[in-house]
Amino acid sequence: MHSGTVAASPRVTDYTSRFATFLDTEVAPLTEALSGAGVGTAWNPALDADGRMHAQVWEARREVQRRAAKAGLFSPHISAEVGGGGFSRVEMQHVEEFVYRHAGLGLGLAGLGWTEGASPAIEHCSDAARGRYLQPLLDGEITGAFCNTETSVGTDVLAMQTRARRDGSDWIIDGHKAWITNSHFADVLQVVAVTEADAGTRSLTMFLVDADAPGVSRGRDIPTMLADGLTGELGFDGVRVPAENVVREVGDGFALAMAWINWRRMCRGGMCAGWGAWLLDRAVARSRKRTSGGRPIADLQAVQHLLADMDTDIYAARAASLLAQAELDELGPFDIPLHPDAPRLVSLIKVVNDEAFFRVADRAVQVHGGTGLRLGSPEEKLFRVARNLKIPAGTVEIQRNAIARGLLR
Ligand SMILES: Cc1cc2nc3c(=O)[nH]c(=O)nc-3n(C[C@H](O)[C@H](O)[C@H](O)COP(=O)(O)OP(=O)(O)OC[C@H]3O[C@@H](n4cnc5c(N)ncnc54)[C@H](O)[C@@H]3O)c2cc1C
Known part of the structure; x- marks a missing residue:
């Protein structure tokens, strides 16, 4: 059991107050410019002829990332030794909660490093790769993608087919990745490939690959x-990468992939607490405004129970997450090798939030009635997001496997 605190630290309070100012002064003008451009919004972007996010929406997000990096807001989750903020998981939960609550679904979300930014896995790169990839990611100058999943292999990671073989001191990568977030735009790809078949959890290695290297092809968009x-596909046809682009050691790819995935799993805590609180605020406001039989629907017990159930789910998931993050901070959430007690706690955060937030989003739609079903409304979009959350970064079934493994080991 943890002995640490789950309260927001002074540097979290400093961060969130600076982020609030950033939303008002840096993000608001970009949002306004985008709204007049006829290319959709940050959360409902127009798509180009190939199904990709419209270039103008993408560029607005990139500008937010660059400005956030300049303001020292983009990478609080990365270790201070390599140029990040060095925040703990408890601190990050508070930061994420604030950002998701106050940016909602807007452009401001891009101000906090997400899958496009630097990841805890990439921190283990060589000194040469640090200057070439990590620092530009921290500065918001380039974006990244995590390339693990393949068309026929998702959960069953160790069955992946992408191979890397040695050629002198270089490596040659051949294979195909699918369902990759930011595949269309990423500058650097964190590619996980088999380097020693049948070596179990030592069979994989992570490589940093320039997206414009000869042999890399950007495939179709996968509309979800x-x-x-x-989200899309990437092809690797005889792609040559130097030894310095191996992350950590050959054979560490599975552990590094898990560090990346666990980071996303732990981020569910603040994300769902923030978006949940935003949806609850909106539902309360709507219930006060909307009338039925001459009275606000907030007076109806049926509606009050929807609000109460939302509050209960948000509170319970937030409390469980903060406690688990505090325990993980003590164990070392990204250590390699990972403490054997950590996976259960990480999976607990993911499954509790994925399932609670799905119920919260469903009830938010219900309180809004037909308005909640309108395409493009925050409730409708977050309902789709909530359904999505139960699959990427490991399905809710896989989280239960990990929790049970932790209990039975
Ligand atoms: C929007 C989106 C973005 C994504 N972004 C990325 C990304 O950036 N990078 C990346 O590498 N991947 C990404 N993915 C892929 C994602 O991680 C996989 O979809 C996910 O891991 C599930 O794999 P799968 O789709 O192959 O499902 P499957 O593995 O085929 O699972 C199908 C069903 O079987 C169940 N199942 C499978 N194996 C087991 C088991 N051993 N025990 C119990 N149940 C099991 C699953 O829980 C699920 O219900 C993304 C996916 C989506 C939808």
Whole structure:
């Protein structure tokens, strides 16, 4: 059991107050410019002829990232030794909650490093790769993608087919990745490939690959219910990468992939607390304004129970997440090798939030009635996002496997 605190630290308070100012002064003008451009919004972007996010929406997000990096807001989750903020997981939960609550679904979300930014896995790169990839990611100058999943292999990671073989001191990568967030635009690809077949959890290695290297091809967009034009395929045909682009050691790819995935799993805590609180605020406001039989629907017990159930789910998931993040901070959330008690806690955060937030989003739609079903409304979009959350970064079934493994080991 943890002995640490789950309260927001002074540097979290400093961060969130600076982020609030950033939303008002830096993001608001970009949002206004985008709204007049006829290319959709940050959360419902127009798509280009190939199904990708419209270039103008993408560029607005990139500008937010560059400005956030300049303001020292983009990478609080990365270790201070390599140029990040060095925030703990508890601190990050508070930061993420604030950002998701106050940016909602807007452009401001891009101000906090997400899958496009630097990841805890990439921190282990060589000194040469640090200057070439990590620093530009921290500065918001380039974006990245995490390339693990393949068309026929998702959960069953160790069955992946993408191979890397040695050629002198270089490596040659051949294979195909699918369902990759930011595949269309990423500058650097964190590619996981088999380097020693049948070596179990030592069979994989992570490589940093320039997206414009000869042999890399950007494939089709894979349209999902998120409708954001950001998910797609990548081909690797004899792609040569130097030894310095191996992350950590050969054979560490599985552990590094798990560090990346666990980061996304732990981020569910603040994300769902923030978006949940935003949806609850909106539902309360709507219930006060909307009338039925001459009275606000907030007076109806049926509606009050919807609000109460939303509050209960948000509170319970937030409390469980903060406690688990505090325990993980003590264990070392990204250590390699990972403490054997950590996976259960990480999976607990993901499954609790994925399932609670799905119920919260469903009830938010219900309180809004037909308005909640309108295409493009925050409730409708977050309902689709909530459904999505139960699959990427490991399905809710896989989280249960990990929790049970932790209990039975
Ligand atoms: C919008 C989106 C973005 C994504 N972004 C990325 C990305 O950036 N990078 C990346 O590498 N991948 C990404 N993915 C892929 C994602 O991680 C996989 O979709 C996910 O891991 C599930 O794999 P799968 O789709 O192959 O499902 P499957 O593995 O085929 O699972 C199908 C069903 O079987 C169940 N199942 C499978 N194996 C087991 C088991 N051993 N025990 C119990 N149940 C099991 C699953 O829980 C699920 O219900 C993304 C996916 C989506 C939808």
